[in-house]
Amino acid sequence: MRTPHRLRAVTAALSVAALLTAGACSSDSGTAGTSTPSAAGASPAAAQSSAGDPTSEESSTAAADPTTSAGDSSAAPPATSAAAPVKDVTLTVWMQGDTLKDIDITALNKEFQAAHPGVTVDLQEQTWGEYTTKVTTGLADTSGGAPDVLELGNTQVAQFAGAGALLELSADDFDNSKTWLQGLKESATYDDKLVAVPYYAGVRVGIYRTDLAEQAGIKTPFNSLDELESAGAKLLAAHGDDGSYSGLYFPSQYWYEGISFIWDAGGEIAVQQSDGSWKGALDSPESKAGLARLKKLVDATSRGGEGQNEADDALVMAQEQAAMFIDASWKPGVVTAKEDGNPKLEGKVGIFVVPGSKPGTVMPQFLGGSDIAINAKTPNADLAKAYTKLLTGQKYQQVLAGKGYIANSTSFKPKAGDATAAIVVKAASTGRFVPNSKNWTKVEDGQVLQNMFDAVLTGSKSIDDATAEASADVTKLLNG
Amino acid sequence: MVAPLITVLALVLLVPLVRLIMVSGQEYGLDQLIGGKPVRWVGLDNFVKVLTSQDFYDALWRTVKFVVVSVALTIGLGLALAHLLAKVSAPVRVFLLLSLVTVWAMPPIIAMPIWRWLIDQRFGVLNYGLYKAGLLPTRTFNWFAEPFTGWMVITAIVVWGALPFVVISLHAAMTAVSADHVEAARLDGAGAWRVFTAVTLPAIRSTLLIVTTLSIIWNYRVFAQIWLLRDIGANKDSYYTLGIWSYVESFSNKDFGYGAAIALVSVVLLAALSAVAVRHVLRSAADENGS
Numbered sequence: 001m002r003t004p005h006r007l008r009a010v011t012a013a014l015s016v017a018a019l020l021t022a023g024a025c026s027s028d029s030g031t032a033g034t035s036t037p038s039a040a041g042a043s044p045a046a047a048q049s050s051a052g053d054p055t056s057e058e059s060s061t062a063a064a065d066p067t068t069s070a071g072d073s074s075a076a077p078p079a080t081s082a083a084a085p086v087k088d089v090t091l092t093v094w095m096q097g098d099t100l101k102d103i104d105i106t107a108l109n110k111e112f113q114a115a116h117p118g119v120t121v122d123l124q125e126q127t128w129g130e131y132t133t134k135v136t137t138g139l140a141d142t143s144g145g146a147p148d149v150l151e152l153g154n155t156q157v158a159q160f161a162g163a164g165a166l167l168e169l170s171a172d173d174f175d176n177s178k179t180w181l182q183g184l185k186e187s188a189t190y191d192d193k194l195v196a197v198p199y200y201a202g203v204r205v206g207i208y209r210t211d212l213a214e215q216a217g218i219k220t221p222f223n224s225l226d227e228l229e230s231a232g233a234k235l236l237a238a239h240g241d242d243g244s245y246s247g248l249y250f251p252s253q254y255w256y257e258g259i260s261f262i263w264d265a266g267g268e269i270a271v272q273q274s275d276g277s278w279k280g281a282l283d284s285p286e287s288k289a290g291l292a293r294l295k296k297l298v299d300a301t302s303r304g305g306e307g308q309n310e311a312d313d314a315l316v317m318a319q320e321q322a323a324m325f326i327d328a329s330w331k332p333g334v335v336t337a338k339e340d341g342n343p344k345l346e347g348k349v350g351i352f353v354v355p356g357s358k359p360g361t362v363m364p365q366f367l368g369g370s371d372i373a374i375n376a377k378t379p380n381a382d383l384a385k386a387y388t389k390l391l392t393g394q395k396y397q398q399v400l401a402g403k404g405y406i407a408n409s410t411s412f413k414p415k416a417g418d419a420t421a422a423i424v425v426k427a428a429s430t431g432r433f434v435p436n437s438k439n440w441t442k443v444e445d446g447q448v449l450q451n452m453f454d455a456v457l458t459g460s461k462s463i464d465d466a467t468a469e470a471s472a473d474v475t476k477l478l479n480g
Numbered sequence: 481m482v483a484p485l486i487t488v489l490a491l492v493l494l495v496p497l498v499r500l501i502m503v504s505g506q507e508y509g510l511d512q513l514i515g516g517k518p519v520r521w522v523g524l525d526n527f528v529k530v531l532t533s534q535d536f537y538d539a540l541w542r543t544v545k546f547v548v549v550s551v552a553l554t555i556g557l558g559l560a561l562a563h564l565l566a567k568v569s570a571p572v573r574v575f576l577l578l579s580l581v582t583v584w585a586m587p588p589i590i591a592m593p594i595w596r597w598l599i600d601q602r603f604g605v606l607n608y609g610l611y612k613a614g615l616l617p618t619r620t621f622n623w624f625a626e627p628f629t630g631w632m633v634i635t636a637i638v639v640w641g642a643l644p645f646v647v648i649s650l651h652a653a654m655t656a657v658s659a660d661h662v663e664a665a666r667l668d669g670a671g672a673w674r675v676f677t678a679v680t681l682p683a684i685r686s687t688l689l690i691v692t693t694l695s696i697i698w699n700y701r702v703f704a705q706i707w708l709l710r711d712i713g714a715n716k717d718s719y720y721t722l723g724i725w726s727y728v729e730s731f732s733n734k735d736f737g738y739g740a741a742i743a744l745v746s747v748v749l750l751a752a753l754s755a756v757a758v759r760h761v762l763r764s765a766a767d768e769n770g771s
Contacts, residue, residue, distance in 0.1 A: 133731055136510065136513065136514065136731075136734070139513075139514040140513045140514045159510060159734070160510070160514070162510070162511075163509075163510035163511045163513075163514050163515035163517075164511070164514075164515035164516065164517070165510070165514040165515055242619075243618055243619060243620065244602065244618075244619045244620045303620070304601070304602060304618075304619070304620030305620075306620070306622055306625055307601070307622035307624060307625035307712070308601060308602075308622065309711075312602065312603075315602075315603070316602060319602075319603070321602065377516075438510075441732070442732070442733050445728070445732035445733065446717075446732075446733075447715070447716050447717070451715055454715070458625070
């Protein structure tokens with residue numbers, strides 16, 4: 001012990017240094033997390049987005065011809081901004097890349113700028129990975145980097161609306177508001193106030209190998225779930241049940257589609273009480289019946305989906321490991337994609353409407369999609385509204401509908417004779433939405449539904465136990 | 481010369497830390513951050529919530545288990561490999577060192593997708609190989625279906641990434657062990673194990689201590705490897721370490737105050753641990769100087 005004092009001093013200094021390093025590390029973990037998704041996005045399993053799965057990319061299959069009816073022409077700018085032309089204003093717009101090319105955003109921006117001299121549209125393309133975090137920081141930004149207009153996944157709207165960060169809107173200011181798709185309109189409404197404008201929707205359909213179905217003598221559409229199940233079992237048997245091949249591939253964490261079975265049986269995720277609070281309803285007899293029906297289907301037709309989510313389902317079909325699966329209507333394009341898919345299956349992948357358990361019914365589907373919202377703090381509210389009107393209005397929605405998207409209004413009808421478009425529109429007509437609470441993302445991020453479906457479908461818990469647990473969690477999180 | 485350095489350090493370390501401490505004493509969520517609602521000071525409420533939460537003890541226990549296992553494996557394998565490096569011929573040594581440096585040079589964010597592909601449930605080449613070799617029960621084995629096998633994968637990847645530094649440091653320390661001492665011990669009839677414990681180990685003790693201390697600190701705050709893998713299976717909360725839990729509360733649940741409190745508790749625990757370890761290292765260094 002020759003140098004006790006010096007030793008102590010050095011120890012203290014090093015401890016402080018360690019503390020500082022650790023402090024830096026924990027703030028640095030935030031950075032790591034934010035940069036995470038870009039890497040995760042490159043991995044094969046990360047295409048799923050918690051953003052409410054806004055399903056849409058170019059779909060070469062579906063084409064809807066707008067038999068236009070509703071709506072005044074949207075090209076005319078609103079009177080407010082036309083009256084007093086603004087000088088040198090930049091309107092910052094955050095959009096996801098999905099639709100930009102198909103809606104011809106360049107033309108749209110040119111049209112907007114021509115109608116509003118002195119205004120420049122600064123379009124900033126975003127990606128879905130960690131978009132919630134980016135929007136959070138964007139809306140918190142007071143140094144001029146905040147977006148004025150932004151696209152949000154439909155399940156992302158409620159949390160930002162709940163925090164008071166989105167501008168309240170009036171439906172009359174926008175085209176086709178009487179005929180907006182119900183599922184999208186619900187997602188754009190918070191506390192009975194309109195806080196966003198429906199942009200486009202995505203819906204899930206059955207996707208199947210037409211050649212294999214033909215060989216097995218299976219005809220679509222299916223009239224009921226029982227028919228679908230026996231077709232799946234037949235396709236599984238035709239290939240030979242080797243533990244990894246599926247007649248109908250259904251990954252065990254796939255809550256976006258699993259929830260359809262609960263809705264189909266009359267169940268709900270949660271119901272709002274008269275005092276505004278939420279009560280989980282996953283343990284209702286209806287919900288349990290729906291889950292039992294789903295489990296029967298999965299046990300009979302799906303193999304190797306344990307612990308998986310839906311991110312890779314198209315690849316499973318591309319690798320000829322599944323004869324059918326259920327996912328977004330644009331996924332057939334992923335199955336046959338030249339780069340990562342299997343181009344040999346081109347022309348052999350078809351779609352059908354998922355049938356309900358009662359013969360002749362259509363299974364309700366979760367309606368994914370996007371809404372356009374306006375930052376409550378924008379200094380250019382009128383311009384932002386005008387831009388939103390143009391983006392979601394008759395003219396450009398018609399462009400989107402013409403490219404096979406599910407546009408924001410029921411006024412866009414599928415072209416006569418286009419079977420694919422008819423299927424997609426029929427499936428979208430049943431569109432449902434999740435409980436519209438600002439706390440909903442906690443249920444999604446907390447994996448409550450994923451865990452419940454996983455436990456039930458892998459058999460690790462009984463339906464009673466899994467639903468009781470999940471329902472209690474939903475109640476707690478939605479009211480939290 | 482010193483002033484700019486201190487300014488930079490203060491800006492990048494002190495400011496975030498002070499802000500973190502402030503937020504941990506507030507009710508601070510989306511309402512405050514983007515909704516413009518007033519910030520409410522809640523004193524130590526967030527800390528009470530952390531310390532009375534079962535989640536905290538679960539996460540802490542998980543973190544401790546992971547750190548103990550991963551550090552033991554890292555140091556054990558590191559010692560073995562460092563020893564191996566000393567025994568092999570020069571070309572093999574160069575090859576081994578190059579491989580190690582390559583692993584070292586690969587950032588976790590880049591390495592993780594590759595690992596994900598290797599262990600992919602359906603398409604992973606590792607799964608395929610193990611299944612063909614009869615080591616996996618099914619072709620479509622999900623490593624993350626059960627926390628135990630999930631943590632096995634995470635631990636393996638973390639150890640893989642941590643080994644190069646440990647091996648190279650220990651190898652460097654071992655080359656400094658006097659050949660005369662080894663020779664003398666041999667002549668006295670010591671076997672390989674005896675030489676290792678009586679001659680090599682005391683000589684590399686301080687390096688070993690420092691490397692172990694650093695490994696503990698690094699593995700305690702492992703983030704990317706767990707974050708980028710845990711979504712493969714269900715029940716992600718089986719993979720909450722203190723760091724992951726803090727991130728989820730802050731950035732998924734948007735409860736920044738609570739998240740900050742978890743981060744601070746975690747930092748204090750690590751600082752206490754580091755202080756003990758650093759003291760130990762210094763004392764052993766002082767003893768050596770004094771002897």
